[in-house]
Amino acid sequence: MHNFSNFLLEEYSDRLDAIGLNYLERIDAATQRLDHYLRDLLHYGKMGREICRLREVDTTTLIARNLGDVPEPAAAPSVTSK
Numbered sequence: 001m002h003n004f005s006n007f008l009l010e011e012y013s014d015r016l017d018a019i020g021l022n023y024l025e026r027i028d029a030a031t032q033r034l035d036h037y038l039r040d041l042l043h044y045g046k047m048g049r050e051i052c053r054l055r056e057v058d059t060t061t062l063i064a065r066n067l068g069d070v071p072e073p074a075a076a077p078s079v080t081s082k
Contacts, residue, residue, distance in 0.1 A: 001027070002031040005024050008024055009021075064074040
C-alpha cells in the first residue's frame with residue numbers, strides 16, 4: 001500500500017487536485033504508521049519468547065536521573081479581576 005501510494009504521488013501528483021493529493025498523503029502517512037505498529041508488534045512477540053532476567057533497581061537514582069529530562073513547569077499567568 002505504501003509503495004502504491006508513493007507511485008501514485010510520484011507519477012500522478014500533477015494530475016490530482018488538492019483533495020486528491022491530501023488523500024494520498026494521508027494514505028501514505030497511515031501506511032507508514034501501520035508498518036511501524038506491525039514492526040513493534042513483532043518485536044513485542046519476540047520479547048515473550050526471551051528469558052527475562054529480573055534484577056534489583058535503585059529507584060531513587062533512576063528517578064533522579066530521569067527528572068533532569070523533565071522541563072520545569074511554566075509559570076501560571078496572573079489573572080486579576082475588577
